[in-house]
Amino acid sequence: MIIRVQPEPFDLGSETDAFADAQKSMGAVVTFTGIVRDLPGEGLDRMEIEHYPGMTEKALEKIAAQAMERWNLGDILIIHRYGNLKADDRIMMVATSSRHRADAFAAAEFLMDYLKSRAPFWKKEFTTSGAEWVAAKDEDEAALDRW
Template sequence: MRVRVQSEPFDLGVELAGFGAEGDVGAQVTFTGIVRATGGLTRMEIEHYPGMTVKAIEKIAAEAMSRWALDDCLVIHRYGPLVPGDRIMMVATASRHRAAAFEAAEFLMDYLKSRAPFWKKEYGPDGAEWVAAKDEDEDALSRW
């Protein structure tokens, strides 16, 4: 299991090289979040508390590892200034069976969207605005 919070871009190919290569892995699932230009968004800034953020994500990743008997798990989330088209986060899971890999990846993505300690500020045609929690993100998390 690896968790990283970083400002630098990441390379999907590099991150997945050797991922889930050990054990009796029969499935790998990956998801990459990309900054969208929705509503004229020109850029976004993500803030976090370094020690707190990594520990919180490590805790939920460990829960996913245990709950779905994953062989491997990778979570990368960026902070700092980002523009539309930038990769903002990545989740990868590896397990013996695909259902576990898919479910664990969805669980991690729902957590990152609604509970991970990040603060996002979006910039667009009407100025800057902090992103508030959304009901649909809370609803998605409630299924777990």
């Protein structure tokens, strides 16, 4: 498992290639990349993401370990950024590998659902009309019910 919480941008191609190259005897690699969305009509100036170093990594390691136990995986990569991000910046990446695609897809979805709703990150959006903390969405919470 590779877990990185970092302020700097990551190169999606390089990260994907390095992860895939390390997957010996695996038949599938699934990746997902989250991107900061602009807010229609509000003009997102930036999104500020906060976390507690140490606590965040432990929480991500715990959920990754759960995914490794639930599915037959080769490995997991989670990268999540913090600090100030602009619209169209890459905010996070998940990669999973397995011998067969079903486990890789399921584990990636599980991890993404967790990252969206339960990972210990706090997001604040700064727009032309002010700043506001991003609240949890009902649909994100409901997505966890299937796991």
